[in-house]
Amino acid sequence: MMGMLRMKIGLVIGSVVLSAGLWLGAPATATAAGGGITxxxxxxxxxxxxxxxxxxxxxxxxxxxxxxxxxxxxxxLVAFRTLSALGMSEDDVKEFASDYEVEDGPDNEGEMFDREAVPSDYFVAPYAxxxxxxxxxxxxxxxxxxxxxxxxxxxxxxxxxxxxxxxxxxxxxxxxxxxxxxxxxxxxxxxxxxxxxxxxxxxxxxxxxxxxxxxxxxxxxxxxxxEPAMEDRKRMGVKVLIFLGIMLVLLVLVKRRVWSGVH
Ligand code: HEC
Missing domain, CATH: 1.10.760.10 (Cytochrome c-like domain)
Structure with a gap:
């Protein structure tokens, strides 16, 4: 019985390690983009x-x-304020945004007007x-x-x-x-x-x-x-894997305990 269990656990751990290895070690080869271009x-x-x-x-x-x-x-889709992710301070972002002009309005006379961009504005397109x-x-x-x-x-x-x-x-x-x-x-x-x-x-x-x-x-x-949230996504993935690992160990221990009297 114990032999079988060990083998099963061994298989599970083996396949997890193997797939992680394949994923991490994906070789730096050429990618095909269709049309025979690599x-x-x-x-x-x-x-x-x-x-x-x-x-x-x-x-x-x-x-x-x-x-x-x-x-x-x-x-x-990029707002100036998000540039803080590049390590820019609030003032740097303000100054960066102020180089751009955006259309705003309508004002009280119903007219659209141009103003200096602020951090909550988005990058301004080159063409109308x-x-x-x-x-x-x-x-x-x-x-x-x-x-x-x-x-x-x-x-x-x-x-x-x-x-x-x-x-x-x-x-x-x-x-x-x-x-x-x-x-x-x-x-x-x-x-x-x-x-x-x-x-x-x-x-x-x-x-x-x-x-x-x-x-x-x-x-x-x-x-x-x-994908500005890529780092968060990866951090979360690692946390989930650690959690599942601990869970696996606990479940194996509990299973052994519960079945220990049966033999
Ligand atoms: C003088 C104008 C001009 C400049 C400057 C320019 N592009 Fe382009 N770009 C174009 C045009 C026009 C197309 C569409 C090409 C087509 O459809 O044949 C294009 C297409 C692209 C594409 C899409 C290619 C595809 O597979 O469909 C990418 C990516 C791109 N540009 C990135 C850049 C980047 C990055 C820069 C700055 C380093 C840049 N471009 C500078 C005019 C420009």
Whole structure:
């Protein structure tokens, strides 16, 4: 009897350890995005069950977004006040928001008016509407970036690949007017011109602004905008696992106690 029980417990523990091992040790291989396109999986501080966001990278990524991507892409779902998660003080956030103008109103005369943004406002879109966005971008629509890492297969790995994937088109490739060649974009031609070039931004923390570095940083930042509560979710997961582990031990002990007189 005891032998059977030990074997069963052994099996349960074995399979838990094995699946955790498989999960943790998922190899950094290429991911397929459909259409036969593959790209590398990157190592991120925020991946894995204990992963946390790299705050310094998020701050740099915010700078890349505001100085480069924000010219074409909105970030509609992100409120300035949430930037405190990047380690910004209340005053920093106020100052950051005050660089933007938002439309408010109507006032007592029924008129809409512009005012300085405050922390409770959201990032301001670069274009007045979708048609204006398309008109400025060769007919293509630059999607809102708030949830983009959730909206594409491969998430931040794909985003990083896309931003670093610009090159000259092969000789036999017919590139449409105003289009750019990108190794990782489905169909290889994209209406977004290469957005990042060496030293495009000047980082406050003096990190060298290579294309790879800026791509990485903005990918971390946009992973956070898509799932700001990721760290809480992971912490909760670990707590639940610890709880279940203790529960398992207690149940085994109780079971032994209850059955001890039966043999
Ligand atoms: C000059 C305008 C412009 C800038 C600057 C720009 N983009 Fe884009 N982006 C576009 C347009 C236009 C599209 C739509 C492309 C298409 O449909 O072919 C696009 C598409 C995208 C996509 C979606 C790709 C897909 O798989 O559908 C992502 C992600 C993206 N941009 C990220 C960024 C990031 C990050 C930055 C800043 C580093 C940036 N973009 C800067 C114009 C821009």
């Amino acid at each position: 790209f590398e999986k990157q190592k991120w501080q925020h991946s894995g069950p204990f992963g946390t966001f790299d705050r310094a990278a998020m701050v740099r990524g915010l700078q890349v977004y505001t100085e480069v991507c924000a010219a074409c892409h909105s970030l509609d 509407n979708d048609k204006a966005a398309r008109a400025s971008n060769n007919g293509a629509f630059p999607p809102d970036l708030s949830l983009i890492t959730k909206a594409r297969v491969g998430g931040e790995d794909y985003l990083y690949a896309l931003l670093t994937g610009y090159e000259d088109e092969p000789e036999d490739f017919e590139l449409g007017d105003g289009m750019a060649y990108n190794k990782y974009y489905s169909g290889h031609q994209i209406a977004m011109p290469q957005p990042l070039f060496e030293e495009h931004v000047e980082y406050d923390d003096e990190t060298e602004a290579t294309v790879e570095q800026m791509s990485r940083d903005v990918s971390v930042f946009l992973t956070w905008t898509a």
